Amino acid sequence: MARLILLNKPYGVLSQFTDRGSPTARATLSDHVDVPGVYPAGRLDRDSEGLLLLTDDGALQARIADPRFKLAKTYLVQVEGAPDAAALDGLRQGVVLNDGPTRPAEVAAIDPPALWSRDPPVRFRKSVPDHWLSLTIREGRNRQVRRMTAAVGLPTLRLVRWRIGEWTLDGLAPGAWREVRV
Structure with missing residues (x-):
């Protein structure tokens, strides 16, 4: 087994x-x-x-x-900046990266999740807000989620994979x- x-x-x-x-x-x-x-x-x-x-x-x-099995992977993503409708729609439609377009993602703005503290902590800047997203993709390119959020103007500060298929x-x-x- x-x-x-x-x-x-x-x-x-x-x-x-x-x-x-x-x-x-x-x-x-x-x-x-x-x-x-x-x-x-x-x-x-x-x-x-x-x-x-x-x-x-x-x-x-x-x-x-x-990736051919398209197993869903869900990430909790802390991004720098405030996601607007255009950024979220861009992620939902798929973005063009230097290695080609991504498949569409499922994305939603979420409240900050109850996670453990990270060591070292994520940098904090008073003048730049941060927000959390739940992002689900069905492929797995190198640093894909970070590159996707950056492509829509939302650099990733913290990335936590929460789910793969049925496992959480x-x-x-x-x-x-x-x-x-x-």
């Missing part, structure tokens, strides 16, 4: 088990998960937080990570994990 682990990847942790080639040791998945034979199904940038799925099943890993981060503290049935 396939193993599937839900991990709340903390900020600053690489989405891999080793950090080869770096002159200074950086935090990796092995600092949080001591389960042999599992590998990430997809990635989260070092400066992103939230749900990362780990599995020992190659077919399941492909179904989760491969609900109840998991940063660095914590749980195994679920597949």
